[in-house]
Amino acid sequence: MKSIITIKYIVICTFLLFGFVNCKEKAQQRKRVTKDMLLEMNRQMVNTEQEVIQKYIEDNGLDMQKSETGYYYQITTPSNADSIRIGDGVVLAYTTRLLDGTICYSSATEGLMNFTVGKAQVEAGLEQFVQVLGQGAIAKLILPPYLAHGLAGDDNKIPKLAILMMDIEVVEIIHPVAEHSK
Structure with missing residues (x-):
């Protein structure tokens, strides 16, 4: 057994x-x-x-150019000022919309956008693009989802996988104060 x-x-x-x-x-x-x-x-x-x-x-x-990373842009008003660099503070007037024209955010209602380049505080494509602009530049920018809010959207007004159209104007560039050695 x-x-x-x-x-x-x-x-x-x-x-x-x-x-x-x-x-x-x-x-x-x-x-x-x-x-x-x-x-x-x-x-x-x-x-x-x-x-x-x-x-x-x-x-x-539109007469837009494509960057190496995949965003599209058109500089409608160029600037003769120095380009924005990593570490610079940037103040932008802007309107962010979906391709169907729906406005998601605008400085007219939300206030000016402030961020420091290189700190990943805004969409990757916007941070890349502003580095070719200077004070007073006005431009149009189209960001594919992988350079904007991607798969998740922003949990507010931008849906998942949204292609964004941005109108931007560089209002101010704030260069960091260099430390002086004694």
Whole structure:
């Protein structure tokens, strides 16, 4: 009787072990497939976003350039002043809207935007772009989601995966005071 219980125990343990190993292998296969699928979905999403932006630019007769990182811009009023640098404080008049024209934020209602370049206080694309501007510059900027608020939006007025259009004017640049050595 004891040997039958032992054999049943061994058979049950073998089935459980086989099931565990089989489930683990299937989970690893799903993980690989999921990673590949996510990479392909990301590529397709970026391509679709670029097509939407290009169509918006064409439909609205804009003359925009594309940066190496993927934002689009048009400087409507250039500046002869020095460009903004990392560490500079920046004050902007701005309007942020969705491509359908919905205004999300504006300095007319929210007040001027203040941030320090290099501190990741604003959208990555905006922080990159202002570094080509100087005092008094006026520009249009289109940010794809990966340079704006991405998958999550801003939990307020900007939805997830939103492409943003920004009109900005550099009102003031605040250069940090250099420490003088004695």
